[in-house]
């Protein structure tokens with residue numbers, strides 16, 4: 262850790278131009294020339310599963326729900342008496358999702374529920390033709406602005422909650438407020454004791470960089486709290502390698518709160534003004550960069566030591582996510598995160 266911190270600090274001060282941004286080997290100047298970095302080994306629960314010959318993993322959830330996992334994406338569908346309800350339609354599963362549905366049922370797809378607007382989750386929705394599409398009203402607004410023919414507009418929208426009954430199955434849709442994205446919803450399927458929410462809890466893994474450009478980091482924490490209260494057995498998170506459990510939701514929640522609180526303590530302890538003498542007077546960006554480097558230097562080793570044996574990728578994005586939280590503490594300044 263020391264070599265990395267020292268070099269980043271030197272770069273920030275402009276004293277090591279050409280040292281190689283992004284080259285973060287820990288072994289000193291000789292190793293700095295190599296373009297690779299050694300990352301911590303993945304914990305067992307974060308590792309990929311073997312993919313069968315079909316090219317995707319098909320998991321059964323409850324009696325009539327299924328998840329398809331491949332190419333780093335994960336989506337799910339429920340076979341009802343009236344037809345198939347898809348939850349998202351990722352372009353990376355354009356071939357795999359229809360193949361998986363055909364393995365399970367001959368019924369047609371009648372509905373797609375959009376978890377949120379992001380292309381990696383719904384930009385194959387057009388391929389399912391004229392079905393009922395359900396989404397949060399903020400997702401509809403984002404899609405109207407995006408004008409992407411691959412992501413057709415929802416035909417049914419809601420604001421806070423919506424119960425959907427299809428062919429004997431009940432879908433409880435709810436919105437915990439802006440989080441990973443405005444309009445990113447929770448889909449609870451009580452009959453299958455399952456819930457879906459994308460890009461908030463990634464079972465076995467620490468969060469993606471900046472929670473995927475989160476619209477609200479405090480909202481990501483609030484969404485964790487709502488998920489932790491659900492009475493479910495199975496959780497679908499939208500990425501990485503496997504399905505989740507309530508224990509995965511608790512681990513992701515504990516990690517994210519730990520990151521938030523440890524960052525908040527560092528922000529309270531480290532004075533911004535201490536770095537003023539190291540930047541040109543009036544260069545506010547340089548001053549904040551020096552300050553955020555110091556905050557990240559303080560928080561990252563603590564978090565890595567506490568979590569890298571438990572969750573995947575803790576050593577990859579924690580530094581960036583500390584800075585994301587430090588900015589959120591300054592700008593969002595939430596009073597409800599304890």
Ligand SMILES: [Zn+2]
Pocket residue numbers: 377379382441442459460473
């Ligand atoms: Zn997303």
